[in-house]
Amino acid sequence: MFCRKTIKEMWILHILKVVFRSSRILSALTIALNLAAALIPMAQVMALAALIDAVVRIHTSGFPVSGIVWPLLAIISLLILNMFSEKINNFIKAGLINRLRIGYMPELTDKRAKLEYKYIENPDSLDLISRVLQKPEEWIYDSFSNLIKIASLFITIISLASVIIYYMWYIGLSIVIIAAPLMAVAVRGGKATYEANKKATKYVRKREYFSEILLGREAYLERFIFGYGPELTKTWRENFEIARGINFKTTAVWIVKSSVSGIFSVFIYAVIVCFLLYMAIHGTITIGIFMALVNAVYQLTRSMTFDLAWTMEALVKNREYIKETNTFLSMGETPGSIDKPSSTPLEFESLEFKNVSFKYPNTEAYILKGLSFTIDKGRHYSFVGVNGAGKSTIIKLIAGLYNDYEGEILLNGWPLKNYSYASLKSVCAVAFQDFCRYFISIRDNVALGNINSMENDDVNEEVFQALDILNMTGFVNGLPDGINTNLGKIKAGGIDVSGGEWQRFALARFCANPGTLRILDEPTAALDPVSESRFMRNSRNYQRIRLRCLSATV
Numbered sequence: 001m002f003c004r005k006t007i008k009e010m011w012i013l014h015i016l017k018v019v020f021r022s023s024r025i026l027s028a029l030t031i032a033l034n035l036a037a038a039l040i041p042m043a044q045v046m047a048l049a050a051l052i053d054a055v056v057r058i059h060t061s062g063f064p065v066s067g068i069v070w071p072l073l074a075i076i077s078l079l080i081l082n083m084f085s086e087k088i089n090n091f092i093k094a095g096l097i098n099r100l101r102i103g104y105m106p107e108l109t110d111k112r113a114k115l116e117y118k119y120i121e122n123p124d125s126l127d128l129i130s131r132v133l134q135k136p137e138e139w140i141y142d143s144f145s146n147l148i149k150i151a152s153l154f155i156t157i158i159s160l161a162s163v164i165i166y167y168m169w170y171i172g173l174s175i176v177i178i179a180a181p182l183m184a185v186a187v188r189g190g191k192a193t194y195e196a197n198k199k200a201t202k203y204v205r206k207r208e209y210f211s212e213i214l215l216g217r218e219a220y221l222e223r224f225i226f227g228y229g230p231e232l233t234k235t236w237r238e239n240f241e242i243a244r245g246i247n248f249k250t251t252a253v254w255i256v257k258s259s260v261s262g263i264f265s266v267f268i269y270a271v272i273v274c275f276l277l278y279m280a281i282h283g284t285i286t287i288g289i290f291m292a293l294v295n296a297v298y299q300l301t302r303s304m305t306f307d308l309a310w311t312m313e314a315l316v317k318n319r320e321y322i323k324e325t326n327t328f329l330s331m332g333e334t335p336g337s338i339d340k341p342s343s344t345p346l347e348f349e350s351l352e353f354k355n356v357s358f359k360y361p362n363t364e365a366y367i368l369k370g371l372s373f374t375i376d377k378g379r380h381y382s383f384v385g386v387n388g389a390g391k392s393t394i395i396k397l398i399a400g401l402y403n404d405y406e407g408e409i410l411l412n413g414w415p416l417k418n419y420s421y422a423s424l425k426s427v428c429a430v431a432f433q434d435f436c437r438y439f440i441s442i443r444d445n446v447a448l449g450n451i452n453s454m455e456n457d458d459v460n461e462e463v464f465q466a467l468d469i470l471n472m473t474g475f476v477n478g479l480p481d482g483i484n485t486n487l488g489k490i491k492a493g494g495i496d497v498s499g500g501e502w503q504r505f506a507l508a509r510f511c512a513n514p515g516t517l518r519i520l521d522e523p524t525a526a527l528d529p530v531s532e533s534r535f536m537r538n539s540r541n542y543q544r545i546r547l548r549c550l551s552a553t554v
Contacts, residue, residue, distance in 0.1 A: 040082050047074040346516070442463075442487060
C-alpha cells in the first residue's frame with residue numbers, strides 16, 4: 001500500500017510510482033518518445049526556414065538545386081518521425097493501460113474489500129468510492145500522460161521561444177506574458193469541473209441504477225406486467241438532466257472564460273505576424289526567417305495559450321482525483337476482513353449480549369438499547385419484531401461488521417472483539433434473505449459456502465449433499481452438464497432459473513458452510529411451504545450428522 005502522506009503531499013510522485021511499478025519499460029519508453037517528439041516543432045521550423053531560403057537563393061542567385069536536398073530530407077524525416085511516434089505511442093498506451101488494469105485495479109478493489117463496513121452503508125463514502133473505482137487505470141494513465149504532455153510542452157515552448165528570442169527577444173517575452181493569465185484560468189477551471197463531477201456523482205449513480213432496472217433482464221417480468229417503464233424513464237431522465245446540468249453549467253462558464261483569453265491571444269498573434277511581415281518587406285529579415293518566425297510564433301502561441309492551458313486543466317482534474325484516491329486509501333480497514341475462514345471451524349458453545357446498545361455511524365437514534373440475551377449450543381432461537389426493530393443489526397454485530405457498540409458481546413465466554421475475523425467467519429454460517437446470485441457453475445455456487453474445500457477431491461460429494469437438503473439433486477442431475485451447468489446467461493450454455501430455485505442454491509451454499517453457529521435471516525421467503533418445511537427438517541438432520549452437534553439457530 002502506498003504511503004498516504006506521500007500521496008497527499010506529492011501526488012505527482014504517486015502517479016509515477018504507480019505507473020512505473022506497472023511497467024518500467026513501457027513507462028520509460030512513453031517518456032522518452034514524448035520528450036523526443038517535443039523537439040520536432042523546433043526542428044520543423046528550422047528545416048522549413050532553410051528550405052525556403054535555399055529556394056529563394058536558387059531563384060535569385062543561381063544557387064545549386066542540390067542545396068534544397070538536405071532541408072527537404074529533414075522535413076520529410078520529421079513528418080515520418082512525427083507520424084510513427086504517434087502510432088507507437090498509441091501502441092504503448094494500450095499496453096500500459098492493460099498493465100495498470102492488471103496491477104493497480106486489484107489493489108484498489110482489495111482496499112475496498114478491507115474497508116470498515118460503515119463506509120459501505122454511507123451514501124457519501126459510496127459516492128467517493130464510485131468515483132475512485134470508475135476506470136482508475138485510465139485516470140492514472142491520463143494523469144501520467146498529462147504530466148508528460150506538460151513536460152513536452154515546456155520543452156517545445158523553450159525550444160521555439162529560443163528560436164524567436166534569437167531573432168527578436170521581445171516577441172517571445174510578449175507571448176509568455178499573454179499566456180500566464182490563461183493558464184491561471186485553466187487551473188481554476190480544472191478544479192471547478194472536477195468539483196462539479198463530484199456533485200453529479202450521486203445523480204449518476206441513481207441514473208445507472210434506474211438504467212439497470214429499465215434495461216436489465218432481472219426486472220423484465222415486473223417491468224412487463226406492471227408497465228412501469230415510462231414512469232421510471234422519467235425518473236432516469238430527471239437524474240440524467242440534473243447530472244448533465246451540473247457539469248454543463250461549470251464547463252460552460254470555464255469555456256467562456258478561456259475563449260475570451262484565447263481570442264485575445266489570437267489577436268496578439270495577428271499583430272506579431274503583421275510586424276514580421278513589415279520587417280520582411282523592408283528586408284530586415286529574409287523570407288525564410290520570416291516564414292520560420294511566423295510558424296514558430298503560431299506554434300508557440302498555440303502551445304502556450306491553448307495546448308498548455310487545456311493540459312493544465314486536465315492535470316488539475318487528475319490532481320483532484322488523486323486527492324480523492326488518497327481519501328479512499330485513508331479510510332479505516334477491518335483487519336482480517338479478506339482472510340479466509342479458519343480451516344478448523346471454531347466450535348460454538350454460547351453467545352451472550354450484555355446490555356448492548358448500538359447506533360449506526362453519523363446517526364443519533366439507537367437501533368439497540370440495553371439489549372441482553374444468551375444463546376446456548378444445541379438449541380434454536382427466533383427473534384421476532386417489526387421492520388426496523390434491529391433483527392438484521394444483531395446479525396451484523398454477531399458477524400463482527402460493527403465493533404463500535406456499547407456493552408459486551410461474548411462468544412464462548414470471551415469478548416467478540418478479541419476473535420480474529422478468520423475465527424468469526426469459521427463459526428458463523430449466515431443465510432440472508434437478500435442473497436446473492438452468482439452467474440457461475442452450480443458446483444461453484446454451492447461450494448463457495450465452504451471456500452477452504454473448493455479444491456478438495458470430495459467437494460462434489462459435499463455439493464450434492466447440500467443440494468439434497470433442498471431437494472435439488474434430481475433437477476441438477478437432469479441438466480446436460482449437471483453441477484457444472486452455469487447459472488445465468490453470461491456464459492454460453494447458461495440457464496435461467498426461477499427466484500425460488502435461486503434461493504435454493506443460496507440455501508445449499510449455506511448448508512455447505514461448516515460454521516457451527518447457524519443464522520437464518522428470513523432466507524426461505526421465496527420457497528413454498530412444503531420446501532421450507534423440508535429444508536428446516538433436513539438441514540437440522542444434516543448438521544447432526546456432519547457436525548456431531550446441533551448448533552444454535554437465530
